[in-house]
Amino acid sequence: MEPDAVVVGTGPNGLAAAVTLGRAGLKVALYEARKTIGGGLRTEPIFDPEIEHDICSAVHPMAVVSPFFRQFDLASRGVKMLRPSVSYAHPLHNGLAGLAYRDLETTCAHLGPDGERWRRLMQPLLDHSQALVDFVLSGQRSLPRNLSAPALLVSRMLAHGTALAPRRFSTEVARSLLTGVAAHTVGKLPSLASSAVAMLLGHLAHGSGWPIPEGGSARIADALARDITARGGAFHTDHLVTNLDELPRAKLVLLDIGPETFTQIAAERLPAGYRRSLARFRYGPAAAKVDFLVSEPIPWANPAVGQAATVHLGGTQDEMFRAETATAAGIRPEKPFVLLVDPASSDPSRAKPGRRPVWAYAHVPNGDAADPTAMVTACIERYAPGFTDTVVHRRGISGAAYQAYNPNYVGGDIGAGAMTLWQSLMRPVPRVDPYRTPLTGVYLCSASTPPGPSVHGMSGYLAALSALRREFGIRTPPDLGPR
Structure with a gap:
């Protein structure tokens, strides 16, 4: 039939x-x-x-x-979604790190002078979370009946997606914590599109979380x-x-x-x-991925980073702005933005004694054919000294090779x-x-x-x-x- x-x-x-x-x-x-x-x-x-x-x-x-x-x-x-207490982390130099706890108040308490600013940014989005999600995940061809969620989103896009972005927070920890989420757009920073992504994913980090x-x-x-x-x-x-x-x-x-x-x-x-x-x-920049088999948990300079399954390795806000904008222009930055996932930190079933999976991908120009293994390993080592010594096996996949895995990822554009x-x-x-x-x-x-x-x-x-x-x-x- x-x-x-x-x-x-x-x-x-x-x-x-x-x-x-x-x-x-x-x-x-x-x-x-x-x-x-x-x-x-x-x-x-x-x-x-x-x-x-x-x-x-x-x-x-x-x-x-x-x-x-x-x-x-x-x-x-039967699908169990595990929600880490820290949705994502953003380590910086000298052991500093931004931590996005699922609990908004805990996050604000760790952000010091920017805690109240973070609360004012995220709490209204959390109050209108379902309406905001439904608006962003619609077919985007008509306005919703309730305009409160779009209005909240647009006001924050203008504040954090333009040249005004560096002025919104007084500390580098808060600036980088939000910018790392904006980098999920895999494109020029700052931008209105990246700011929308930062608001959507950023507020969910304090709501339903970033589960695995x-x-x-x-x-x-x-x-x-x-x-x-x-x-x-x-x-x-x-x-x-x-x-x-x-x-x-x-x-x-x-x-x-x-x-x-x-x-x-x-x-x-x-x-x-x-x-x-x-x-x-048009297609965007590529993702160049490295899979690791490691012998022990990642030795982060700031141990609190290990509470998160998702870690953004991009440095300061200015460093991420420059790296992502260069990548979008087809220029391979010396220190690209790297997103790392350590699933066993939240799901112990993924690990065995002396063996656990870790993967990370770097943002590189579309069609980039270079092996990312050394570059990504060095980036992790920068924030987790001794990481290289834990690596049992590793495998790099260039941005160009990602298209062979999935033809929808033209030039390695996983978006x-x-x-x-x-x-x-x-x-x-x-x-x-x-x-x-x-x-x-x-x-x-x-x-x-x-x-x-x-x-x-x-x-x-x-x-x-x-x-x-x-x-x-x-x-x-x-x-x-x-x-």
């Missing part, structure tokens, strides 16, 4: 789309180029069969707050896959789709792929105007598109329905569509809702709860 719908790509958005379509009663077939599903949610051993590494994403603040995952309810499906799934990111993908197969969905792995014509006949096709790959597999079927619009889509303000709102092309393409029954649902990168499932969910309305006349969103 032919499927009602086909989904190409099984990253978090492809899986979310398939869950939504299956819950609406459609028979779904999913196609994945690799042997395992998950996209950015893969977890597998690299150096030791007993130690699993998250191959891409590892920390998931959006997977507990997005509208899709709030309905899907990972906890009820017990056992690794693949547990999220597994839960989504179980729901799909329970409703008759079928997975076809190790199957690279090179042309839309090779897919089975179905009324609906959802593509968890980027504009560049879509242009390739659609061949000459795309209208020239739409093809030109896709060609204008699947530059996070400028315009492109954040109008990705992949300026259309009323950004998911619908000119091809009948064909929709895009990757992170190159709104609301953009991160594991939230919303691009897949919103694309599926659009397709259900237009292709099947189903206007009521299906129930996603664990029944």
Whole structure:
């Protein structure tokens, strides 16, 4: 029997789309180029069969707050999200460090003269957290009924995303603590887009936290896959789709792929105007990743940093501004921003005696082919003297090589598109329905569509809702709860 719908790509958005379509009663077939599903949610051993590494994403603040995952309810499906008492840390020179505790008051108490300023920045966002999250994770084509959350966001974007940013705090600890979150945008700093990301992720650090799934990111993908197969969905792995014509006949096709790959597999079927619009889509800097197998916990100069699973290694605010802006301009900085994840600090099950996983990635220019191993190792050593002596194995993946792992990461851009303000709102092309393409029954649902990168499932969910309305006349969103 032919499927009602086909989904190409099984990253978090492809899986979310398939869950939504299956819950609406459609028979779904999913196609994945690799042997395992998950996209950015893969977890597998690299150096030791007993130690699993998250191959891409590892920390998931959006997977507990997005509208899709709030309905899907990972906890009820056996996925335990572990929330460190310190959501993220930012070490500085001479043993100084900024610590973003889940408890806002504790964070403020450790920020000294900037504590009250931090409270005034974060508390209103926490008071309107769900409205803020729902606004940012919407299709971004209409204003919400309640404008209080957007107003809070815009006022803070203007204060922290412009040349005024260095004046907002009096201490380097507070300035760097916020700027490290803004650097998740992987682009020029400061900017309005990076400030929006800092407000979104920054306030969640003091709310639902920055959790990691017990056992690794693949547990999220597994839960989504179980729901799909329970409703008759079928997975076809190790199957690279090179042309839309090779897919089975179905009324609906959802593509968890980027504009560049879509242009390739659609061949000459795309209208020239739409093809030109896709060609204008721009990609951001790359991530160059190093996986480590270490023999003991990281010997941070400030031991409190070890309480966080996520650590930003970027130095001062000015150093991050210069490094990120240079990277966005295609210049490889001498000391790039590095994001490190130490999952065993919050999930002891990830470690065995004398063996534990650590990974870190540096921001480098798009397409950078240099091995990042020495550079990233030196950066960690700067804030954790003796780290090198704990390393048992290491493996570097250049920014350019990341595209071979996932074609959506063009040139190593793990955000699947530059996070400028315009492109954040109008990705992949300026259309009323950004998911619908000119091809009948064909929709895009990757992170190159709104609301953009991160594991939230919303691009897949919103694309599926659009397709259900237009292709099947189903206007009521299906129930996603664990029944």
